[in-house]
Amino acid sequence: MVSPTELRASDALDVLRRVFGYDAFRGFQQEIIDHVVAGGDALVLMPTGGGKSLCYQVPALVRDGVAVVVSPLIALMQDQVDALTAVGVRAGFLNSTQDYAARRTVEQAFVDGALDLLYLAPEALGTRGVQQLLDRGRIGLFAIDEAHCVSQWGHDFRPDYLALSMLHERWPTVPRIALTATATSATRAEIATRLQLTEARHFVASFDRPNIQYRIVPKKEPRKQLLALLRDEHPGDAGIVYCLSRASVDKTAEFLVANGVAALPYHAGLDSGTRAANQQRFLREDGLVMVATIAFGMGIDKPDVRFVAHLDLPKSVEGYYQETGRAGRDGLPSTAWLAYGLQDVVQQRKMIETSDGDLAHRRNLATHLDAMLALCETVRCRRVQLLEYFGQPGTADCGNCDTCLTPPETWDGTVAAQKLLSTVYRLDRERNQRFGAGHCVDILIGKQNDKISQYGHDALSTFGIGTELREAEWRGVVRQLLAEGLLAVEGDYGTLALTEASAEVLARRRTVTMRREPEKVASTRSAKPRGAATVVAELDPAAGSLFERLRAWRGATAKEQGVPAYVIFHDATLRQIATDSPTSLAELSRISGVGENKLAKYGESILTVLADQP
Numbered sequence: 330m331v332s333p334t335e336l337r338a339s340d341a342l343d344v345l346r347r348v349f350g351y352d353a354f355r356g357f358q359q360e361i362i363d364h365v366v367a368g369g370d371a372l373v374l375m376p377t378g379g380g381k382s383l384c385y386q387v388p389a390l391v392r393d394g395v396a397v398v399v400s401p402l403i404a405l406m407q408d409q410v411d412a413l414t415a416v417g418v419r420a421g422f423l424n425s426t427q428d429y430a431a432r433r434t435v436e437q438a439f440v441d442g443a444l445d446l447l448y449l450a451p452e453a454l455g456t457r458g459v460q461q462l463l464d465r466g467r468i469g470l471f472a473i474d475e476a477h478c479v480s481q482w483g484h485d486f487r488p489d490y491l492a493l494s495m496l497h498e499r500w501p502t503v504p505r506i507a508l509t510a511t512a513t514s515a516t517r518a519e520i521a522t523r524l525q526l527t528e529a530r531h532f533v534a535s536f537d538r539p540n541i542q543y544r545i546v547p548k549k550e551p552r553k554q555l556l557a558l559l560r561d562e563h564p565g566d567a568g569i570v571y572c573l574s575r576a577s578v579d580k581t582a583e584f585l586v587a588n589g590v591a592a593l594p595y596h597a598g599l600d601s602g603t604r605a606a607n608q609q610r611f612l613r614e615d616g617l618v619m620v621a622t623i624a625f626g627m628g629i630d631k632p633d634v635r636f637v638a639h640l641d642l643p644k645s646v647e648g649y650y651q652e653t654g655r656a657g658r659d660g661l662p663s664t665a666w667l668a669y670g671l672q673d674v675v676q677q678r679k680m681i682e683t684s685d686g687d688l689a690h691r692r693n694l695a696t697h698l699d700a701m702l703a704l705c706e707t708v709r710c711r712r713v714q715l716l717e718y719f720g721q722p723g724t725a726d727c728g729n730c731d732t733c734l735t736p737p738e739t740w741d742g743t744v745a746a747q748k749l750l751s752t753v754y755r756l757d758r759e760r761n762q763r764f765g766a767g768h769c770v771d772i773l774i775g776k777q778n779d780k781i782s783q784y785g786h787d788a789l790s791t792f793g794i795g796t797e798l799r800e801a802e803w804r805g806v807v808r809q810l811l812a813e814g815l816l817a818v819e820g821d822y823g824t825l826a827l828t829e830a831s832a833e834v835l836a837r838r839r840t841v842t843m844r845r846e847p848e849k850v851a852s853t854r855s856a857k858p859r860g861a862a863t864v865v866a867e868l869d870p871a872a873g874s875l876f877e878r879l880r881a882w883r884g885a886t887a888k889e890q891g892v893p894a895y896v897i898f899h900d901a902t903l904r905q906i907a908t909d910s911p912t913s914l915a916e917l918s919r920i921s922g923v924g925e926n927k928l929a930k931y932g933e934s935i936l937t938v939l940a941d942q943p
């Protein structure tokens with residue numbers, strides 16, 4: 330193990346190389362670390378997988394004193410500490426999951442200055458006991474992870490974060506670094522104000538995740554569509570599937586299992602033991618699919634999540650980007666896939682309409698939903714639109730999203746919009762009735778059914794005037810009008826209603842451009858295996874078989890030590906070992922991801938695996 334005094338004396342780059350085994354800093358890491366090591370406050374906005382952890386872990390080792398890391402992710406603290414221990418860093422945590430003895434050991438280590446990093450939940454910091462403990466040791470730095478949790482308008486608000494402004498009051502000389510992957514300037518301003526980070530330097534990294542392919546497809550039979558995606562493009566890969574409701578999580582997980590996919594459910598309705606066990610298995614085993622509500626995922630730093638699929642529309646672009654960002658932290662190709670349809674828009678608009686909270690709150694929800702809908706309906710490059718939303722305009726079309734790969738066609742939907750809006754207008758006189766989108770479409774295509782005859786709607790002047798479009802296309806028209814605010818949803822039954830803007834279309838003062846509903850969306854990617862399978866496919870046969878043997882060794886070692894496989898080595902590191910096939914410890918030490926501690930611990934075993942000709 331590298332001795333702490335040796336570490337303290339060394340500079341940041343040296344720590345990066347010797348402890349973490351990496352050659353160079355990425356992006357703003359060096360600037361951030363220099364600033365914090367020198368005692369400055371920092372607010373860091375970096376996408377998931379951008380390398381935020383090192384921004385406080387390296388200063389923790391370079392500065393005197395213990396770095397106190399505030400994180401809401403109690404369930405992941407053990408893994409974070411394990412990953413640090415694996416590279417020889419002295420880390421511990423205090424949270425409600427510990428027994429008294431474990432707690433005492435960590436407290437004592439903190440007071441003795443025998444820790445480099447101490448992880449705490451925000452609620453712990455509010456207690457007198459912990460505050461007094463912190464006064465007895467020497468704090469080198471406060472790191473506030475997932476700092477967007479302080480934002481009241483955000484999607485992960487944690488009231489305990491509001492109290493973190495006291496850090497500054499109680500320990501005014503200790504530098505603070507707040508980090509988040511949520512990037513809008515509004516959130517950034519809110520974090521700075523609420524955490525009293527007024528003097529902090531802001532570091533805003535590019536939010537692009539070039540290895541993630543963004544795709545938003547029309548929702549038809551979502552579970553079947555999902556299964557096709559998994560079979561064609563991600564067989565055997567680890568991934569996350571997000572659903573809106575607990576019931577749909579359970580159904581989807583069952584459906585996948587019945588179809589031979591290794592899937593587990595996760596939602597707040599499961600007891601905490603099952604939740605923890607499923608999360609544990611997802612992190613530790615290779616190739617599991619987690620089907621979850623958004624209760625799952627914050628802080629999950631599994632590097633080889635190959636896809637994130639949404640079966641329901643996320644409520645905001647912030648949420649969507651954070652969730653999809655959990656794919657491909659290791660930089661290898663990954664997929665963000667969303668199935669989206671009319672029912673999503675109706676449901677979410679209805680939810681906002683009937684939600685508790687004041688008008689300002691509902692408006693805030695609607696603004697967020699509108700941005701998400703605009704992303705779904707755009708005919709532009711999805712990535713360009715995402716980056717613009719996060720304040721990064723002017724990037725070129727990416728060539729790695731569905732709209733770049735298969736440019737959607739548009740058509741002049743003004744007349745269709747008028748037909749639909751006049752139908753809604755005619756039904757408006759009977760607005761106490763429940764006439765949703767389906768009924769309007771039936772009228773337009775002239776479909777005879779009980780409800781139509783019961784209300785005599787076949788006598789309406791718009792009955793049967795829309796036969797030029799298929800039913801699915803009409804649903805697309807309704808969806809796009811709802812998305813653009815040219816139509817609204819009212820009441821518990823999702824009755825369609827006109828808006829002020831509808832009048833402009835009806836009066837021909839406004840034209841409406843629509844996205845054509847594709848008959849069938851072809852997969853934009855060849856069906857070659859991805860993920861672990863891709864890694865092997867890209868290597869020559871000899872390296873490929875070496876990689877498999879290294880993986881088997883890693884799996885066994887991880888199991889023995891009770892840690893996730895990636896804590897031992899990442900796929901990228903194993904891949905390079907397999908390619909370079911080093912024959913000495915010195916050669917092995919030059920590979921990215923092999924630091925001094927791991928070299929000492931695993932070097933000989935790896936050389937044995939390499940020398941062991943099967």
Ligand code: ADP
Nearest residue numbers: 351353354355376377378379380381382383630
């Ligand atoms: P974030 O917290 O921003 O989501 P992480 O800190 O988990 O990202 O880093 C993402 C991945 O990139 C990790 O696997 C990490 O080890 C790796 N990484 C970070 N910085 C570097 C670097 N300078 N060189 C090589 N790998 C790095």
Ligand code: ZN
Nearest residue numbers: 710727730733
């Ligand atoms: Zn694109």
